[in-house]
Amino acid sequence: SKPRCILRLYHVLALVLCVSASDDFDWTKNEKSSFYYGTFPTGFSWGAGSSAYQTEGAWNIDGKGMSIWDAFARKKGKIFSNDTGDSSCEGYYKYKDDISLMKDMKLNHYRFSISWPRILPSGLKNEHINEKGIKYYDDLINMLLENKITPIVTLYHWDLPQLLQEKYGGWQNGSMVNHFNDFANLCFERFGNRVKYWITFNNPWSIAVEGYETGEHAPGLKLKGTGAYKAAHHIIKAHAKVWHTYDMQWRSKQKGLVGISLTADWGEPVDITNQRDIEAAERYIQFYMGWFATPIFNGDYPQVMKDYVGRKSGQQGLGASRLPVFSPQEKSYIKGTCDFLGLGHFTTRYVTMKNYPSGLGDSYFSDRDLAELVDPQWPDPGSEWLYSVPWGFRRLLNFVKTQYGNPMIYVTENGVSEKMQCTDLCDDWRMKYFKDYINEMLKALKDGVNVKGYTAWSLLDNFEWDEGFSERFGLYYVDFRSKNKPRYPKASVQFYKRIISSNGFPNQREVESWKRKAVETCSSSNQLLAADPLIGHMEMVTEIVVPTVCTLCILLSAVFLMFLLRGRL
């Protein structure tokens, strides 16, 4: 139960603190809490990110087909307050304005995704190519390049053409490998002369688990214990195929790179002296990032996944493991299909062992035999799952380095949200989050991790999937109630700008002045402009509080006067 877990956590936290000095890293110089002043290597790339369904809007414009998210968001009760991405930030129309925002921040790159059904409405290349959709991305890419912003393009950020879901069952079906390869090939053909960084899939863990296991995301299937593994299996094969297509047909001409973007939390053993906790934390990461990274870098699923899912499937009386198997040919075909690793990272968990007896409903989650805990002291300003734990980032980066042969890494997502209710443009918690996470990344670089770029998530507030518009990750605040979807800079824009222009953290005096300066700008007129609820609050103060206080004053004076008069009489 939760309270018991938390109590236990308090016990061991003391331990964690005592023994952390004996860890792998040089904590004597750069402890968890200490700040490291220094700068990034020249050429380090700074960017911000978005995705098609979350920002474009124009869901049925210029011949775009429907995606699984268009369909999912239409079902009542799936999304917070039944929001949809129908218009979202209207990015389809406002990309020029958005590029100005990027230019103003002096971003080196912009990470966005291509909506598959916008260019292939039925999902299939041999049916219909939507030239208007192609033109939109052409214009976007050209304008970025004109402004010296490198496009980093994701091919699949979750918006599968709905027809492929209906016809084939989406990622449950192996035929998707070829359909996705056709789509990717078309993108290489049309955009590859200008795009040099390709990401096949964004966060396949989420596609598999939330799309096919828990059903919180589109297509909303709840195929417990099997659906996620099957989807992941096909996604990994599709990724490998697309990498080979690029390698064989385009690389020599276009000279670009093809990677995948994996998202993972860091998992820290609750008690780092307890072997069972250490192994549980290892399983947590292997079932998260290792599930995808190990086949792609090392040629097969992590041994621990094969062991656990295999054993549990046996106990269930199944003839074969619920975790699919790669043939030897597939293994060697998949191994080494990553020119760079995209890394999305937001938060950390403490992990301890927990036995899930077989038969009580097997699932991806129970297969892992672990429990996740959080330290109640960790700040969690926005999304329920997102606690700010900067030191986990450095550990995750070092984990990637040692497990996968020190690959080239682009951080493709990192950031923090706020809840809809507090539309404060002076987002000091976000400035702190960026400052501390980016600093841990700098420490990781000093540890020898090969990080080449960093992408803040996200450029704009946008459609946060099942949470609708209620959680805002943007550097820019978007007023979704206004038809034109105006953007307003939060203080973190100023702050991030300073990090970029200094290429890191030059010295204490300067860095400490950044926050002050950023807050000066945000607390002026912008705040009032954007944050109607704040104006609303001020109106409330004048409309209710002022008259109430006045009435009370009058009453009190009357009572006081009465007492005075009585005394005299």
Ligand code: NOJ
């Ligand atoms: C990862 C997803 O890729 C992105 O689309 C989402 O907005 C962020 N996580 C924040 O939850």
